[in-house]
Amino acid sequence: MDQGKISAGQLTLLIMSFTIGSWVVLPTGIQAWQNLWLIMFMGLGTGLLFAYLSLFLFRRFPGKTLFEIHERVYGPVLGKFISLCFLWFFLQTGGGTLAIFKTLLRSTVFTATPDLAILVPLILILVYGCRRGIEVIARSNQLLIMSTVGLVLVSILLVVNIFNPENLLPFFNLPFSEVIWTSISLAVFPFGQNVLFMMILPRVNRWQKVNGAVLKGMIGAGLVLSTIQFLAVGVLGKSGQILVFPTYEFYRMINIAQFLTRLELIPLLNFLTMGFIKTILCLYALAVGTAQVFNLRTYRPLALPFGLFLLLVAERIFPSISEHMRYLEEVQTFFGLIFSLLLPMMTLGIALLRGLPRRRMAP
Template identity: 25%
Template sequence: MIINDNDKISSFQCFVLLVSVMIGIGIMFMPASVAKASEQNGWFVVMLGGILSFLVFLLIFRVTMINPDLTIIELLNKAFGKILGTVLSFIYVVYFVIFSAFETRLIAETAKEFLFTLTPNEVLIISFLFTCAYISRYGIEVIARMCEVLMPGIVLIIIVLSFFVYQRLDFSNLLPVLNIPFTKLIKGIGTTIFSFLGFEVFLFFMPYVRRKDKLIKSAFFGFLVTILLYEVIVIFATADFGSKVVQTMVWPTLNLFRDVTVLEIVIERPESIVVSLWMITTYTTEIIFLMTTGLILARIFNTKEHNFFVFIQLPFIYILSLIPQNIVETQRFMDYFSYFFASFTVLLLPLITFVTLSIKKKVKKYET
């Protein structure tokens, strides 16, 4: 695929893409999941999970910088040969399709609960997928510009709402500090890392980055903003309800914003505002995932455009999204998905690829 300079993204666009793709599903459910794993110490687990996720991103950067003009698809072929490399590339296709399916189902369930109570899940899922697919047909630079417009406003509104929630918090609910067994710490980190997933799209975006030398700086601030936003949500939810109560909630972030008072005026149903903002962030995440899968298939089949492949994946996403019986089962499937499938595609496979290519490079240098 030939990449024009107009299709490349700036350093700031890399930053907003990272924030957009990471702040998706996780922000709505994270307080409950980390409370179940680490009780009142969720804030500490979020920080560690964010740092470890950034270290994994550094590995991804190192792998892709072996040849910055190639994606992981071509690097897999170089490392393992055409046949095995293609098989491993299809694993990434399956990964993003499953990820998109679970995300779509959670969005449909949440939208049905708070916004479209009489609309069937099937209708919500189809509408969501086709809206995202339409935008995903465009290039990465267009989508990055969309994120530039949407993301700063969304983050600002969440911060403002959090400020008005602050007055009713009881920070004694965060005590005792760091009183957590090592096993719970590890479990909590594993749960938290799922909420940072999405950054792995840069395994496929590196050829589109204009200033590759500034990507680490953009990623650092992208992770920093995401970590701080997650910290605010987790700390505020725990301080407001207590870890025991948060564990029982399906939508703890929405519960946090159910009662917001501004200048002694109670805003009715502010959670509807939060759901609407959250749906915009998940739209951007889904758009990026659909486009990424399309780009992967376009490179596997060596075609110039990815548009056709964006729509091919929709039936599979739709069918998979209907498999879980309810939102609780969907969340459980996502936990298994992040522990096993994501661990392989995001960490192990890039690491093995990097080691294999490094060994091949040294052997070739030794032979010459």
């Protein structure tokens, strides 16, 4: 098993990257476009509730991954089955992220590059990074998330001349039910997918600090996403609603004195690295999780086959981006709720009913 340890600070940054992940290029809740940056905070609040439920579970079983908790709470057979469901969830999340970034690259800059030419090198790097362990992932993430945050801060300055505050009006022109629905769907995606970190929390060197780190990470990610959304609405206005990749388009609009233009490649690559971290964490969770389900001594040989699975999933997850948008609108929220709320809640409930853990375990 991976013996590497990460610090609470590194966990915070990983959570930020993971949450920013693919939402930043393909926002959900587009029907609330103008108010999305405000509803983001409601989604964040709800998402934090979900996260604290899972964290409560973790604190009852410190040092255990979600899959180990499953086996203790449900017994070996049912526990392994539920873990397998989660493995599917991780696989779909990772494959979906790959597919979104593949689509983004294919429809913007790499229009003639075949899918495999983008995906195969990416998968090889993912597998390599995953085998190196969580420490290396966390360390490379530090630089990537810093540059993303830096980019967002710089873009505030870059859009002053094209930012029209009038575009933000009117606030709250939505029916109340739609606001609630959008905030729940935001709580599930991007924030709810953080349930994956239940596989990584035991790798944090001081488990007492985990709660604070998760809180900081999710709030940080919420701030970044809300800022980008805020700027995008101010720059694009209502027409952002008909765009497939509004964030990319928003960076295309930047034009400082006819000189500083066509900057869209920089954020594109930057967000690509966020997707990369998200996918690599999915791959890591898949490999480690499977190793735990089958009681293996090392997860490393599993990185390669799961990398292949991610490739297959990315190829077969949606036939077109419009099908994916339909999925996000109709299914994603329900599907995600099962994994980020219902299953952890059930596990916690049964653990409490059975009075687990019986003996106090060493952290």
